[in-house]
Amino acid sequence: MRQVIALLMLCLSLGQSGITGVVEQTSLGGNLYLVNKTYRLTEHYVPPDLVKPQVKMTTGGIRMRKEAAEALEQLFQQAGEQGHTLVAVSGFRSYETQRIIYQRKINNSGKRAAELYVAPAGASEHQLGLAMDIGRRGNNGLNGSFGKSKEGQWVAQNAHRFGFIIRYEAEFTEITGYAYEPWHIRYVGIAHATEIFKRGIPLETYVEELSQSTFGGLLHHASHPAD
Ligand code: ZN
Numbered sequence: 001m002r003q004v005i006a007l008l009m010l011c012l013s014l015g016q017s018g019i020t021g022v023v024e025q026t027s028l029g030g031n032l033y034l035v036n037k038t039y040r041l042t043e044h045y046v047p048p049d050l051v052k053p054q055v056k057m058t059t060g061g062i063r064m065r066k067e068a069a070e071a072l073e074q075l076f077q078q079a080g081e082q083g084h085t086l087v088a089v090s091g092f093r094s095y096e097t098q099r100i101i102y103q104r105k106i107n108n109s110g111k112r113a114a115e116l117y118v119a120p121a122g123a124s125e126h127q128l129g130l131a132m133d134i135g136r137r138g139n140n141g142l143n144g145s146f147g148k149s150k151e152g153q154w155v156a157q158n159a160h161r162f163g164f165i166i167r168y169e170a171e172f173t174e175i176t177g178y179a180y181e182p183w184h185i186r187y188v189g190i191a192h193a194t195e196i197f198k199r200g201i202p203l204e205t206y207v208e209e210l211s212q213s214t215f216g217g218l219l220h221h222a223s224h225p226a227d
Contacts, residue, residue: 040122047129147182
């Protein structure tokens, strides 16, 4: 019996490290992928179902993953009904495109500014196809003024209802490593977005807590027979 328990514990501990690894790198569900400077995508990753959202955009080639694109269409439509015209500025970006943008930012603004505002290749949510940079009518510039505009404030208060979060809030910088980016919205699905919005926490914290509770629940459940 003791051997059985020991074997069970060994399997559990192996299982735990496997679960933790997967959770940290690819998250708990398809839309909850955590990609940042620590957890990066390979140069080969391209999302499987990129489509062009039917929304106002600055250039024709902007794409997102299908589910996110449909949610974006609803977000833009409802914003429009409230008198806020939004414009899609940048969606999916390949590893190579991100590498070029990051290098250009370093050349133009220096390493510190690049680190605060642009993800290195592999570390960008834009490569996931689940992020969109947005502007407003008459101002497509991606800067802090979007956050102060009525359009930006409407997005901040309502994006979660469509499954999006403001990924880089000013008070998250220490955790995310990025400055305030009111224009960068990230699709995680309505349930997660609503919870994240209500609690006012960065995705890193949310995923960490969720993985711990999942992990804790498994542990409790699995260790019960040994009691
Ligand atoms: Zn962005």
